Amino acid sequence: MTQSLHSDAERAAELAAENRALRARMAYMLEQAERNHEIMMRHQAFDLEIVGATSFPDLVGSIFRTLPAISELESVTLALVDEDADIRTVMEKLGVDFAAFPDLLFVSGIDQLGFEVGARFAHASAPKPVLGMFDAARHGRQFPQPGKRLQSVAIVPLLRNKRIIGSLNLGSVDPTRFTPSLGTDFVEHMASIIAICLENVISNEMLKYIGLTDSLTGVYNRRYIDRRLLEEISRARRQQYDISFMYIDIDHFKRVNDTLGHGGGDEVLREVANRIKGELRLSDALARFGGEEFVVLLIDADLDSAAFVAERIRAAISASMIALSGGLQVSITGSVGVASLSGTGEATAEAAAKELIAHADEALYQAKSGGRNRVVRYSAE
Numbered sequence: 001m002t003q004s005l006h007s008d009a010e011r012a013a014e015l016a017a018e019n020r021a022l023r024a025r026m027a028y029m030l031e032q033a034e035r036n037h038e039i040m041m042r043h044q045a046f047d048l049e050i051v052g053a054t055s056f057p058d059l060v061g062s063i064f065r066t067l068p069a070i071s072e073l074e075s076v077t078l079a080l081v082d083e084d085a086d087i088r089t090v091m092e093k094l095g096v097d098f099a100a101f102p103d104l105l106f107v108s109g110i111d112q113l114g115f116e117v118g119a120r121f122a123h124a125s126a127p128k129p130v131l132g133m134f135d136a137a138r139h140g141r142q143f144p145q146p147g148k149r150l151q152s153v154a155i156v157p158l159l160r161n162k163r164i165i166g167s168l169n170l171g172s173v174d175p176t177r178f179t180p181s182l183g184t185d186f187v188e189h190m191a192s193i194i195a196i197c198l199e200n201v202i203s204n205e206m207l208k209y210i211g212l213t214d215s216l217t218g219v220y221n222r223r224y225i226d227r228r229l230l231e232e233i234s235r236a237r238r239q240q241y242d243i244s245f246m247y248i249d250i251d252h253f254k255r256v257n258d259t260l261g262h263g264g265g266d267e268v269l270r271e272v273a274n275r276i277k278g279e280l281r282l283s284d285a286l287a288r289f290g291g292e293e294f295v296v297l298l299i300d301a302d303l304d305s306a307a308f309v310a311e312r313i314r315a316a317i318s319a320s321m322i323a324l325s326g327g328l329q330v331s332i333t334g335s336v337g338v339a340s341l342s343g344t345g346e347a348t349a350e351a352a353a354k355e356l357i358a359h360a361d362e363a364l365y366q367a368k369s370g371g372r373n374r375v376v377r378y379s380a381e
């Protein structure tokens with residue numbers, strides 16, 4: 001009897017201990033489930049945020065701002081394959097400030113990403129994420145500025161239509177965070193959403209760029225200038241500086257076309273665009289308004305300084321013969337009309353823009369009728 005009582009008490013204590021252990025385990029599992037749910041929710045919010053990004057800087061900005069925080073990572077970088085530097089060039093032309101994204105890297109080929117696979121893997125299996133210890137020699141390129149000492153990394157391919165478009169690079173100070181045996185479904189899912197979003201915004205930006213540039217010369221087109229001029233007029237008024245506008249027209253271009261053919265004329269237009277560009281500052285905008293007419297918008301430049309630049313452009317256009325691909329050389333000149341707008345005007349930006357363009361056009365007309373190969377400043381008299 002004593003024996004049985006003892007064992008009953010012992011059994012009850014054992015059960016109570018088991019119960020406590022089970023409760024603790026359940027509490028732990030519940031905590032884990034809650035934590036996982038929270039992580040999932042944060043990632044869902046992140047997915048929604050990046051899917052909603054409408055521009056390249058919006059998207060990469062969201063990725064670099066949000067992903068390290070929600071994934072508790074010390075470093076997140078993106079490497080994009082940009083073989084001919086087209087993406088970078090177009091984004092720069094659209095005004096993307098790459099200095100704001102030090103963790104955005106461009107590589108000229110997929111061999112620089114560290115996956116053992118060719119650019120297309122139609123008949124091979126898709127490249128998998130590479131997880132493991134951080135190795136400065138191998139991963140230095142992907143993490144050019146790791147703030148803290150990284151211990152483990154995941155290099156996740158960004159895949160679109162059976163092509164590697166780049167890699168998402170995740171770095172942690174925790175050596176156990178990314179180990180080769182870890183499942184990769186989660187990071188692959190994350191990378192697939194990022195890849196779709198990247199491809200989307202990049203093609204949108206490319207389309208935007210094509211819609212704003214002149215396909216023959218690569219400089220901006222009229223649509224771009226019309227839009228930019230309004231923005232610049234508003235800014236010039238807020239900050240009280242002058243802007244100037246010039247019309248540049250190649251003299252007797254019809255003769256060039258008639259003697260060299262349309263193809264020769266096109267070559268001349270491209271060279272003239274290059275010569276004008278060579279005389280401008282980065283903040284100035286050059287466009288072809290159609291035909292043989294170029295325009296330049298100069299920011300924070302009064303009539304004197306604009307006329308000075310115009311004179312340099314006129315000289316550059318006629319400075320040397322233009323060599324054509326067929327071996328011929330041609331000498332040309334250009335006429336320039338310049339007008340300015342002070343930063344203190346009262347008219348609407350639209351009216352001021354129209355007037356500025358009309359004034360420069362009028363000055364150009366005077367340059368033409370005054371004998372060509374000259375710069376004329378607009379004057380109200």
Ligand SMILES: Nc1nc2c(ncn2[C@@H]2O[C@H](COP(=O)(O)OP(=O)(O)OP(=O)(O)O)[C@@H](O)[C@H]2O)c(=O)[nH]1
Nearest residue numbers: 249250251252253254255257262265266290291292
């Ligand atoms: N090659 C080429 N020619 C063009 C293009 N667009 C317009 N043109 C030509 O540009 C010439 C413009 O001639 P005009 O407007 O008569 O003027 P111009 O001969 O330059 O004479 P001035 O301006 O008075 O000095 C025409 O021969 C057009 O065919 C183009 O995209 N490529």
